[in-house]
Amino acid sequence: MLRFTKKSHDVLAGVGLAALGLFAAAEAYTYGLMRFGSIASGLFPFVVGLLLAAIGLAIAAGAILSVSAEKPAAFAGGRAVLLLPASVLLFAVLVDRAGLAPATFAATFTSALSVERSTLLGSLLVAACVTLCCVLIFRFGLGIQVSVFKW
Amino acid sequence: MVSWLPNGMADGVMIAMSAQNVIYCILGVTVGMVVGVLPGVGVLTTIALLMPLTFYIDPMTAITMLAGIYYGAVYGGSTAAILLNIPGTASAAVTTLDGYPMAKQGRAGVALFMTTIASFVGSVLGIVLLAAFAFPLARFALEFRSQELFALMFLALVMSSMISSGSALKAFAMVAFGLLAGSVGTDVSTGVHRFTFGAVPLYSGLSLVAIALGLFGLAELIRSANAKDQHSVVATDISMKAMLPTRDDWRRSWMPMLRGTAVGSFFGALPGTGGTVAAFVSYLLERRISRHPERFGQGAIEGIAAPEAANNSAIPTAFIPLLSMGIPGDAILALVLGVLMIHGVSPGPLFMANEPDMFWSIVVSFLLANALLLILNIPLIGVWVRILAIPQTVLLPSIVGLLCIGVYSVSYQVADLYVLVGFGIAGYLLALLHYPIAPFLLGFVLGPMMEENFRRAMALQNGDLLGFFHRPISAVILTLVIVILAATLVLRLRSIRRVRVAAATSD
Numbered sequence: 001m002l003r004f005t006k007k008s009h010d011v012l013a014g015v016g017l018a019a020l021g022l023f024a025a026a027e028a029y030t031y032g033l034m035r036f037g038s039i040a041s042g043l044f045p046f047v048v049g050l051l052l053a054a055i056g057l058a059i060a061a062g063a064i065l066s067v068s069a070e071k072p073a074a075f076a077g078g079r080a081v082l083l084l085p086a087s088v089l090l091f092a093v094l095v096d097r098a099g100l101a102p103a104t105f106a107a108t109f110t111s112a113l114s115v116e117r118s119t120l121l122g123s124l125l126v127a128a129c130v131t132l133c134c135v136l137i138f139r140f141g142l143g144i145q146v147s148v149f150k151w
Numbered sequence: 152m153v154s155w156l157p158n159g160m161a162d163g164v165m166i167a168m169s170a171q172n173v174i175y176c177i178l179g180v181t182v183g184m185v186v187g188v189l190p191g192v193g194v195l196t197t198i199a200l201l202m203p204l205t206f207y208i209d210p211m212t213a214i215t216m217l218a219g220i221y222y223g224a225v226y227g228g229s230t231a232a233i234l235l236n237i238p239g240t241a242s243a244a245v246t247t248l249d250g251y252p253m254a255k256q257g258r259a260g261v262a263l264f265m266t267t268i269a270s271f272v273g274s275v276l277g278i279v280l281l282a283a284f285a286f287p288l289a290r291f292a293l294e295f296r297s298q299e300l301f302a303l304m305f306l307a308l309v310m311s312s313m314i315s316s317g318s319a320l321k322a323f324a325m326v327a328f329g330l331l332a333g334s335v336g337t338d339v340s341t342g343v344h345r346f347t348f349g350a351v352p353l354y355s356g357l358s359l360v361a362i363a364l365g366l367f368g369l370a371e372l373i374r375s376a377n378a379k380d381q382h383s384v385v386a387t388d389i390s391m392k393a394m395l396p397t398r399d400d401w402r403r404s405w406m407p408m409l410r411g412t413a414v415g416s417f418f419g420a421l422p423g424t425g426g427t428v429a430a431f432v433s434y435l436l437e438r439r440i441s442r443h444p445e446r447f448g449q450g451a452i453e454g455i456a457a458p459e460a461a462n463n464s465a466i467p468t469a470f471i472p473l474l475s476m477g478i479p480g481d482a483i484l485a486l487v488l489g490v491l492m493i494h495g496v497s498p499g500p501l502f503m504a505n506e507p508d509m510f511w512s513i514v515v516s517f518l519l520a521n522a523l524l525l526i527l528n529i530p531l532i533g534v535w536v537r538i539l540a541i542p543q544t545v546l547l548p549s550i551v552g553l554l555c556i557g558v559y560s561v562s563y564q565v566a567d568l569y570v571l572v573g574f575g576i577a578g579y580l581l582a583l584l585h586y587p588i589a590p591f592l593l594g595f596v597l598g599p600m601m602e603e604n605f606r607r608a609m610a611l612q613n614g615d616l617l618g619f620f621h622r623p624i625s626a627v628i629l630t631l632v633i634v635i636l637a638a639t640l641v642l643r644l645r646s647i648r649r650v651r652v653a654a655a656t657s658d
Contacts, residue, residue, distance in 0.1 A: 089572055
C-alpha cells in the first residue's frame, strides 16, 4: 500500500497545482493576451493560471513551514481504484463497437468484481440483471439512440 | 385569465399541475429519495447521477422532475443520517448529532416524522419567500450590467471557498482549477480553440455531466467501494403509532422550526453559503438559547427540527439569486444552472420578465415535490430502511451502469467517458489530499460567464480596470471581496506564526 506523510503529499500536490497553473498560463499566452486594444482569448486563462501557480506554491510553502504532526494518509479503496476506472474505459471502448448490451455488461461485471466480498458467479449474475434493466430503461424506456448489439 | 394574479402565475400553475408534470415529479421525488438515501451519496451526487434522465423530456417537465429529485435527495439524506449515523448529505451531518441518539433510544420513528414535518415547514416558508422576492430582485437586477454580474460571481466564488471545510487556500486552488477547466473549448467571442490540443471533441468544451459525475459519482464510488466501516441500520419500530411525536415533542419543536427557517432563508439567499452552513448555524443557535443545552447531542428533538427546517428553507431561497440574477450560490445550484442551460433555459432578470409562467411553474413544482414527500416519506420509511440494506455487490454495478450510459447518452460522445474517468480519478485523489471538490464545480460553471462579463465590462470601461469601482454596487461588492480575502490572509499568517512560536517554545 502506498503511504505518504501528510506533509510530503501537501508539498507534492501544491507543486503539482503550481505546475499545472504555469503550464496553463504558458499555453494561454500563445492565444494572445490583448488584440487591437481589447481582451483576447488568452488573458483570462493566463491570469487564472498564474493565480493557480501562486496558490499552489503557497500551499507547498505552507506545508514545508508548518510543524503539524505528520499523519500518514492511506490510499483507501483497494482494487476498486483500478477496477472502477477500468470498467468505465471498457464501456467506452465497447459501446461504439459492440453495442450497448455488451458494453454495459462488461462495465457492470468489472465493477462488481471491485467489491472485495464479490464472487465470480455472483458478479456475472448481477451484471446480467443490471444490463437487462439498463437496456430496458434507457433503450426502450427513454429511447436513447444506441443499438443494443452491433456485430 | 384571472387578472388580479401576478403575471403568468395562472399559466405556471396549470403547467406544473398537468398530469404529465405531476407524474414526472412523483418519479423525480421517488428516484431522488432512493438514490439520496444511499449511504455516502450526497445531494450533488444524486442530482448528477439522475440529471441525464431529464434530458429526454421537455424543459418544463424536466425542471419539475429536477425539483423532485433535489428535494427527494435532501429528504433521503436526512433519513440515512438518522438511521445509520452517516449523513447521506453534508447538510444532513447536523441531523446525525441528535437524530442518531434518538434512533438508539428507539425514537427513530419520531425523529424521521419530525424531520419530515420540519423540512416541509421550512420548505414551504422558503417557497413563499421565493415567490415574494424573486420579482422585485429581478427588477432591481435589470439595472445590473456586466460589472455587477462579474462582482457578484466573484463574491459567490470567494464565499463558497471560505465556507468549505478545511483550508481556504486549497478551496481557492480548486476554484482556479475549475475556472481553467471552464475555459477549455472554443472561445465564444473569438473562435480560438483553447486547451483542446487538437482534440475535436474538446472544441465544445468539457461536458458538465461528465465532470460532475466523475468528481461526485465515480470518485465517491471508488472511495466507498471497500470502506472498512460497515454501518448497520438501527432496528426501528416503524409503525405509525411509534412515529407520532408526543405533545411535548411538538411543543418543543415549533419555535426551533421557525427560527431554523429564518436562519436558513438568510443563508440560502446569500451567495456562497447554503443549506450546510444554515443547518450548522441554526443548530448552534438552538443550543445557545436553550435552557438545557446539555440535552443537545443526547437526542434533543429541537436539534433535529431547527437544522432540518433551516436546510430545507435554504433550497428555495437559494433559487432567488439564481432565477432573478442568474447567479448560482453553491455547487449544487451551479449544477442545476448547468442543467437548465442544457434545456435552453437561462435564468436572470430577462428570464423573469419574459417567462413568468416558467418561474411560477418552478415555484409550484417545489410545492408539489414537498407535498409529495410529506405524503410519501412517512408511509414509505420501511422501504427506505430496506434500501439502506442493499449490499454493495448489487449497488455498485448498478450505479456504474447508470454512470456510463448517463454520460454517454448526453451527446453520444465516447470522449465524454474519458473525461468521466479522468475526473473520477482526479476527484478521488483530490479528496484524499483534503481538497474540497465543490468549489471546482462552481468555478467550472461560473468561469465562462465571469470571463464574458469581465470582457464586456472592460470594453465598456475602455480597458480601465478601476472602472469596476465607478459603479456603486459593483464597487461595494468588490470591496467586500477584497476585505474578505485580506482578512483570510492576515488570519492565516497569524495562525502560522502562532503555531511556530508555540512549537519553538515547547522544544
